[in-house]
Amino acid sequence: MRIAVIGAGTIGSAVAKALAEEGYGVVATRRKVEKVEWLENYGVDVSNDNKVAAEKADVIILAVKPNKVRKVLEEINPAVEGKILISFAAGLSLNFLKRLTAAKLVRAMPNIAVLVKESFTAYTADDLDRKEIELVEKIFRAFGRCVRVDEEYMDAITGLSGSGPAYVSVFLESLIYGGLKVGLPRDTALLAAAQTLLGTAKLLLETNLHPAQIRDMVITPGGTTIDGIFELEDSRFRTAIMKAVDAATKKSKILSLEIK
Numbered sequence: 001m002r003i004a005v006i007g008a009g010t011i012g013s014a015v016a017k018a019l020a021e022e023g024y025g026v027v028a029t030r031r032k033v034e035k036v037e038w039l040e041n042y043g044v045d046v047s048n049d050n051k052v053a054a055e056k057a058d059v060i061i062l063a064v065k066p067n068k069v070r071k072v073l074e075e076i077n078p079a080v081e082g083k084i085l086i087s088f089a090a091g092l093s094l095n096f097l098k099r100l101t102a103a104k105l106v107r108a109m110p111n112i113a114v115l116v117k118e119s120f121t122a123y124t125a126d127d128l129d130r131k132e133i134e135l136v137e138k139i140f141r142a143f144g145r146c147v148r149v150d151e152e153y154m155d156a157i158t159g160l161s162g163s164g165p166a167y168v169s170v171f172l173e174s175l176i177y178g179g180l181k182v183g184l185p186r187d188t189a190l191l192a193a194a195q196t197l198l199g200t201a202k203l204l205l206e207t208n209l210h211p212a213q214i215r216d217m218v219i220t221p222g223g224t225t226i227d228g229i230f231e232l233e234d235s236r237f238r239t240a241i242m243k244a245v246d247a248a249t250k251k252s253k254i255l256s257l258e259i260k
């Protein structure tokens with residue numbers, strides 16, 4: 001099984017590395033190939049020839065920015081005809097992609113936690129049989145969890161889990177700042193914030209507890225936490241997060257309209 005990752009930038013190079021570590025034969029392409037030579041240390045072949053990379057691959061992962069997709073597909077067609085092509089491009093629908101290629105299309109949205117093999121990857125596909133879906137899911141599971149969704153949810157997934165690590169990082173940074181404000185050493189504040197996030201996520205995933213239940217377990221009546229929660233509510237923290245997901249989802253919905 002040979003996989004070509006076309007466009008080894010931030011997400012593409014993370015995926016190429018993860019797949020090579022899981023034993024796949026991987027070629028990663030980028031125009032300035034010297035910027036991805038470090039991937040060779042992980043067993044990834046690197047190239048600036050998209051066409052040859054696609055020709056030699058069984059599965060193609062397209063990890064260029066949405067506005068480069070048309071140009072790259074013009075270049076790698078017909079080498080991808082009938083092969084599985086997984087697009088990571090935000091906002092580009094299966095129908096949009098179908099007009100550009102005769103590959104068997106998968107529209108997928110991973111996130112940057114690919115780097116530690118903890119991505120949440122949602123995907124949608126129309127034309128793949130059961131064996132091909134199994135193959136695609138095996139690829140996604142090499143760098144985290146995956147879920148198949150109806151295409152109508154892909155923009156919302158983009159706004160939530162695709163962009164999510166950025167929001168969570170802002171939250172983490174804010175927790176760290178809070179720790180610094182009340183006098184914690186930097187390294188202690190960072191570890192306290194990150195481990196608290198990790199532990200809470202694990203608690204949620206490993207039990208059937210709803211976040212509201214976890215919140216209530218932490219709030220001792222008349223204790224310390226409720227004073228912190230009061231400030232979050234007063235600052236409309238939840239509204240801010242909901243607005244972030246909503247805005248990124250809307251952007252995903254209009255992205256393909258902006259692309260010629």
Ligand SMILES: NC(=O)C1=CN([C@@H]2O[C@H](COP(=O)(O)OP(=O)(O)OC[C@H]3O[C@@H](n4cnc5c(N)ncnc54)[C@H](O)[C@@H]3O)[C@@H](O)[C@H]2O)C=CC1
Pocket residue numbers: 006007008009010011012029030031032050063064065066068072088089090109110111112162
């Ligand atoms: N960064 C992220 O966390 C996520 C990004 N995505 C999607 O992945 C795609 C890439 O995003 P990023 O990695 O953030 O962008 P990026 O800009 O870091 O990576 C794109 C790479 O493609 C390369 N490239 C451009 N034209 C090329 C060509 N003709 N041939 C070969 N390589 C070419 C660029 O040099 C660049 O290294 C986008 O479509 C984005 O929507 C999806 C999920 C998460």
Ligand SMILES: O=C(O)[C@@H]1CCC=N1
Pocket residue numbers: 090158162163
């Ligand atoms: O910001 C972006 O457009 C990409 C898609 C999801 C995460 N990064």
